[in-house]
Amino acid sequence: MNKKILSGPLCAAAALMLLSACHNNATPDYAANDAVYKNLDTTVKPGDDFFKYANGGWIKKNPIPPAYSRWGIGNLVSDELRDRLKKINEDALKENAAKGTNSQKIGDFYYSGMDTVGIEKQGLSPLKAELDKIEAVKDTKSLLDEFAHLSNIGVTTPIGAYVGQDAKNSDKMMLQLYQSGIGLPNRDYYFNKDEQSAKIRTDYQQTHLPAVLKLSGLDDAAATAGTQKVYDLEKFLADSSRKLEDLRDPYKNYNKMPVAELSKLTPQIDWKDLFEKMDYKKVDTVIVGQPEYYRALSKALTTYSIADWKVYLRKNLVSEFSSQLSKSFRDENFRFNGQVISGKKTQLPRWKQVIDAENSLMGEVLGQLFVKEYFPEQTKERYVKLVEAIRSSFKEHIEKLDWMSSATKTKALDKLSKVNPKVGYPDKWKDFSDLTIVKSPYAQNVINAALFWHKREAGKLGKPVDRTEWDMTPQTYNAYYNPSNNEIVLPAAQFMIPGVKDEDVDDAVVYGYAAASTIGHEITHGFDDEGRQFDAKGNLKAWWTLQDSAKFTQRAQVIIDQFNNFTVYGLHVNGKASQGENIADLGGIVIGVDAFKKTEQYKEGKKINGLTPMQRFFLGYALGWLGEEREEALKNQIVTDVHAPGFLRVNGPFANVPEFYEAFGIKKGDKMWVDPDKRVKIW
Secondary structure (H helix, E strand, C coil): CCCCCCCCCCCHHHHHHHCCCECCCCCCCCHHHHHHHHHCCCCCCCCCCHHHHHHHHHHHHCCCCCCCCEEEHHHHHHHHHHHHHHHHHHHHHHHCCCCCCHHHHHHHHHHHHHCHHHHHHHCCHHHHHHHHHHHCCCCHHHHHHHHHHHHHCCCCCCCEEEEEEECCEEEEEEEEEECCCCCCCCHHHHCCCCHHHHHHHHHHHHHHHHHHHHHCCCCHHHHHHHHHHHHHHHHHHHHCCCCCHHHHCCCCCCEEEEHHHHHHHCCCCCHHHHHHHCCCCCCCEEEECCHHHHHHHHHHHHHCCHHHHHHHHHHHHHHHHHHHCCHHHHHHHHHHHHHHCCCCCCCCCHHHHHHHHHHHHHHHHHHHHHHHHHCCHHHHHHHHHHHHHHHHHHHHHHHHCCCCCHHHHHHHHHHHHCCEEEEECCCCCCCCCCCCCCCCCHHHHHHHHHHHHHHHHHCCCCCCCCCCCCCCCCCCCCCEEECCCCEEEEEHHHHCECCECHHHECHHHHHHHHHHHHHHHHHHHCCCCCHHHECCCCCECCCCCHHHHHHHHHHHHHHHHHHHCCEECCEECCCCCCHHHHHHHHHHHHHHHHHHCCCHHHHHCCCECCECHHHHHHHHHHHCCCEEECHHHHHHHHHHCCCCCCCHHHHHHHCCCHHHHHHHCCCECECCCCCHHHCCCCC
8 A cells, every 4th residue: 555644735826836747738848847846955965865855845845734743745635635525515514405315414424523512512422322331241241242332333342353355265255353452553552662652651551541531431530540450451452462564474364263263262252142243144264363362352351350341441432432522532632642642733623624534434425526526537547548557567577577487477467467457436336325424413423434334344244245346435645455356446636736737747747656656556566575475366375486485585675674774763664564565665666667768758858947857757756755744753653554754765765776876866975875786676
């Protein structure tokens, strides 16, 4: 997944000045192309820090706004999207549409979230029935029943269950279990010794947990006592949870077993009854990602008292719905998750928060209206053609590899030919007719949406795989590769440059910004350390020769070592955990370079603002990572994310690309120089 981390708006005029090499077909000098030129910081040598050279001019003029933990192109796209979605919501609100229509659901959801007066009057009351259910728990059986119920309405419990494709039989939908249950962003926060982890851990125990428990209705003494119980319970679960890098091994995280075997592993849990109550019917076999976690959970059910579990569930319930409750709940949620963890200074405006919630819960309802107005057919055609240009370039790269045998090449080429691109928006939209949305309370709408999604996903069990389905909305600034479907999914918004029409972006920039950074990146995910282990049909299967697999691993180790050597505020990047994204970045660039070399613009070789086509290609790629992050957010990303920080996703892979050295005259002695024999070459 590309995961260009985002958030928020800029007026079109400012965006035009900021972004993209653009052109008017009637204006051969591409007058608007001075956008990338104006982003430059020419006090920085391209060979010392290309990210700062390409984006530093803009960064100096655009400090991170108080409501954000990062600020850059992703935020600008996100805010332009929010503005468009706000208009859709306001129009729906005025329409006063018939009950059950999409317009009614959009309008009423927006109204419920914006009704701050009503939300303040309600206080904790929207959750009273749920808190009563927690308080009614009296033994292990009723506790497990409550795990099931809370999971169904979207609350974190120790049971992480979902329906997904069987990794070894992609035509079959299977019930799967994964580790869950903790309250900090990552299991390492419970154990790491670094200053940032210790600071967050201390705040969590001394300030955040007591505050949430008091907000849930406990008195001071009960909240103080409950805090230690909650933290101890979570730490117990975290101790048997796998590290970020260990979750990347598809074989080790694939443990298929009959329910009877799972029951032996976890004697305290009646799985048959639990699955029935979670709407998973007639389950006889399950895929368990991390068996040691569930063994620990079974032990925790006897180690911790029912009273301990009840206070843990109160905390999880209130934490989940804090954003939909009154100001005191929202403020504490923001103080810890926004300020302490991410470094934000203020909350987003209310309307943006509501739009974001709506987008995550009923995004395809909005998406149908979004693409009709903002993603014309000619734009879709451009990116469909770009996909094929990248596929063709990748094919040539595989054919020319000097380290891969012909037997593996044949299968790799077959897999590449069968990659299914989904561009712009789905051909078939999801049906939201069973989703109930009311004017109040806001929290009830979020619960209703969670139940709708749970029932929809649970209903897939035992049914044929729907390979037409999208897991992102068209208005998402992101993209992904799904190994089980051998598909790349490229939402319409991923190609947006704020304030600029797509037809006004010249090929040099679009090949860097979209073809390399997104399309090439996602296709390469099918051939990274994890994706390469799935065959053309999307099955986890050993299709490489042992020798070729060993050669790939040797080459991947070089990129692991490179990124392990990068530090951010004293923390080393996790090269092993981030290798898939780093391999995909490098693959996308080298494949995109060769695809761009076939264009007329490259062959023409015309300079714009003194920049050659290949220089503009690399600047276009760097534009996709324009921005900066707060220290807190960067430190959190190092611990929790498989993506390296954005500036390293430019400088890291570029240092391995010969055309980059040629385009900018990089010489030995420049800080980004890597000796040719030490550069990574995989694809």
